[in-house]
Amino acid sequence: MVELIDVQAGFGGLAAGEREAVSAAELVAELHRHRIGQALARIVPDGIDFDVERSNESLYQACAEFPELLPCPVVLPAHCGDVPSEAEQVAGAIAAGAGAVVVRPGPDYWLPERWVAGPLLEALAAMRLPVLCLSRLVPLPVVAQWAQWVPELPLIVAEVAYNQNRNLVPLLQAFPNTFLSLGNNFTAHCGVEFYASMVGADRLLFGTGLPAAEAGAAIGQLLYADLTGEEREWIGAGNFRRLQEGIGR
Amino acid sequence: MSALLDKLRAGEAPDFGVIDLHGHVGRYAYPIPDLAAEGLLEVLDRVHVEHIVCSHMQCMGRNMDWGNREVLAYMQACPGRILGYVSLFPASPAEVQTQVEQCLADGFTGLKLHDHNGFPYDDPAYLPAYAIANERALPVLFHTWGQDRQFAAILRLAERFPELSVILAHGGSQNPDLYIKTALAAPRIYIDTCFSACRRGLVEYLVAGAGADRIVFGSDCYFYSLTQQLGKILGAKLDDLTKQRILRDNAAGILGRCAQQGE
Numbered sequence: 001m002v003e004l005i006d007v008q009a010g011f012g013g014l015a016a017g018e019r020e021a022v023s024a025a026e027l028v029a030e031l032h033r034h035r036i037g038q039a040l041a042r043i044v045p046d047g048i049d050f051d052v053e054r055s056n057e058s059l060y061q062a063c064a065e066f067p068e069l070l071p072c073p074v075v076l077p078a079h080c081g082d083v084p085s086e087a088e089q090v091a092g093a094i095a096a097g098a099g100a101v102v103v104r105p106g107p108d109y110w111l112p113e114r115w116v117a118g119p120l121l122e123a124l125a126a127m128r129l130p131v132l133c134l135s136r137l138v139p140l141p142v143v144a145q146w147a148q149w150v151p152e153l154p155l156i157v158a159e160v161a162y163n164q165n166r167n168l169v170p171l172l173q174a175f176p177n178t179f180l181s182l183g184n185n186f187t188a189h190c191g192v193e194f195y196a197s198m199v200g201a202d203r204l205l206f207g208t209g210l211p212a213a214e215a216g217a218a219i220g221q222l223l224y225a226d227l228t229g230e231e232r233e234w235i236g237a238g239n240f241r242r243l244q245e246g247i248g249r
Numbered sequence: 250m251s252a253l254l255d256k257l258r259a260g261e262a263p264d265f266g267v268i269d270l271h272g273h274v275g276r277y278a279y280p281i282p283d284l285a286a287e288g289l290l291e292v293l294d295r296v297h298v299e300h301i302v303c304s305h306m307q308c309m310g311r312n313m314d315w316g317n318r319e320v321l322a323y324m325q326a327c328p329g330r331i332l333g334y335v336s337l338f339p340a341s342p343a344e345v346q347t348q349v350e351q352c353l354a355d356g357f358t359g360l361k362l363h364d365h366n367g368f369p370y371d372d373p374a375y376l377p378a379y380a381i382a383n384e385r386a387l388p389v390l391f392h393t394w395g396q397d398r399q400f401a402a403i404l405r406l407a408e409r410f411p412e413l414s415v416i417l418a419h420g421g422s423q424n425p426d427l428y429i430k431t432a433l434a435a436p437r438i439y440i441d442t443c444f445s446a447c448r449r450g451l452v453e454y455l456v457a458g459a460g461a462d463r464i465v466f467g468s469d470c471y472f473y474s475l476t477q478q479l480g481k482i483l484g485a486k487l488d489d490l491t492k493q494r495i496l497r498d499n500a501a502g503i504l505g506r507c508a509q510q511g512e
Contacts, residue, residue: 001259030449034484035258162445162473163279185445187478189471190292194282210449216257216484217447217477223260224296224476232260 002223003237004036006215007100007132008158008183008207010044010072012058018045022211024062024069031068034215036208037237040099042072042132044212052076052108053083060096070099072132076108077120086123093129094249099240100130100156104137112142114149121146125153127248130179134159140167147175154179154243158207162187165194172199179239183218184209192225192235201231205240253492257483265493266299268500269475271390271418271441271467274323274331275316277306281471286326289470293330296479299497300332300504302388304361306471308336317352324356332504334361334390339374346377353381358507359388359414370402383410386506390416390441390467395423400431407435414503418467419444421451429458439499441467447481452495461491465499 011027014020024041031039041063043055056073063069073096075089083089093101101124105112124131133143133155140157147155158181160168165188172178172195182192182204195204206222208215222235253263276284283289293301303323305316313336320333335352337345337360349360360382362370370391382389393399400417407415420428420440432438440455440463455464468478482492 034254165280165282184447187445187447187473188282189474190282190288191474209447212449213447214449214452214481214484216254217481219257219484220296220480221474221477223257224262224480226291226295 001035002232004206004219005237005240006031006036006039006183006208006210007156007205007240008181009039009210010042011211012062013043013045013047013049015045015047024066027211028066028068030210030215034219036215038068038070039210040072040132040240041069042074042102046104046107063097071096072100072102073098074104074108075101075120075124076103077110077116079116086120090123090127090129094127094247098129099244100132102132102134106137112138112146117146118149121150121153125150128152128154128246130154130156130243132156132158135161140164140171143178144171144175147178151175151177153177154246156181156205158183159209160186162191169195169198172203179203179205179243181205181207182221182235183207184213187217187221190226192221193227196227196231201227201234202239204235206236251489251492253483253489257480262295262297263483263496264297265497266297267466267479267496268504269298269301269468269470270388270416270465270500270503271443271469272301272303272475273306273308273469273471274303275306275319277471281306286323286331289323290327290330292475296476298475300330301468301470302332302334302358304334304336304390308361309363309365311338311340313338313348317348317357321352321355333357334359335378336361336363337375337378338366339368339372342374342377345374346381349378349381353385358504359390361390363392364399365392369398371405379406379410379413383412386412386414386509388414388416388503388507390418392419393417393428394419395427397427400427404431404434407438411435411437413437414439414506416441416465416467418469420455420464421448425451425454426458429455432459432463439463439465439503441465442482442495443467443469443473443478445473447477450486452482452485453487456487456491456495461494462499464495465503466496
């Protein structure tokens, strides 16, 4: 059976109108049901999550209970002194076992410009700690700019719409430090095969979009794709594992 | 445990032939990796889809005749596997009637309507098409996105043309309860499952509300990935018999009704 590690999952957050959050235990139960070995987990939904340090702490605590969960905390620029320095945030994330971090420029009130984001990106690049770039929060032109500034920093593009082929292919071709999560709502006809042929299977990462999305969708898209067994293994878990090996722990 | 989820996880196709009631073929504004009929057939074979009923990707504009002829070419390239929905533009009742009669003579299976052209589904120009489809008990697939005005028009049509098998596309994309309420308002209204977001629990919710016999599989391929949309059903928290009803049995009943009428 192909090993699967989910790079696009989460728990613990509330969307407006929701009374109960999906717990870490519920996420893990879904992983087990689909026989997904591990997940990079962040706090989702993130629409009314305004205290990064507190939500990171709750993420770390919950992930510590479940070996299936790798934390993906939020990091942000530290120019104002209200949060630890960029290097301290990165070191703290790595110490807590983070497999990547996520950034939220708009919701956390910062601009993706170099004079704001530069020190953060450089601190992340120094440790090669991958950054999850959700396309609703980090649009593709910003990903391209960051990929150019810090070519040694792995950037994982996620939550990409199904109709972005014209933009995603050149992005991934132009910047070797960019990777694509196949999680919700990436759904393109023969899309996995297409991207594997256009940019290489080593640039694709299995992701689901749990708990908002049904994991079977992403599983079907990968395991029914016309790929070699080796390509399927890379996308399922191998590529993410290689990114983990690159982190300066 | 679900044997069908096990199959999915092993990368194996279901044992039974799946029927996909919402497909598309042809070119679109964003690039589709493989436009060849043979390429689609290869996907159908890989995941054991027995039939897919398709309209053209550009099923909204004035160029319906061109699009329907392109669908016909796909049908002819894969006879019995790729079936066709007639797309319509309400230029006039006469034009609509001519288009439907010609396409049905060519072997199309049903109608697909989209209201992004700015015309409601009960626009008078469409009425000859519904009358013909009603006589033959054909499926009519309506693009819907949870809007009251869409469902109101569709319900008026279902009442006036009771032999139609009405399919509400993109079940639960918005206002899931309205899909359920609409489906339950008449005996032959079905909800299809295609939705890019694949919201967890949505298919289960539709089944619980409308009944498993009212939910049919649609992938919206080429817009969406057929394999991804199939995986969503196989992975849902439903028993395997329910999954099979969604993926095959209900659609087989719909296609069987129109085949009987045609004999």
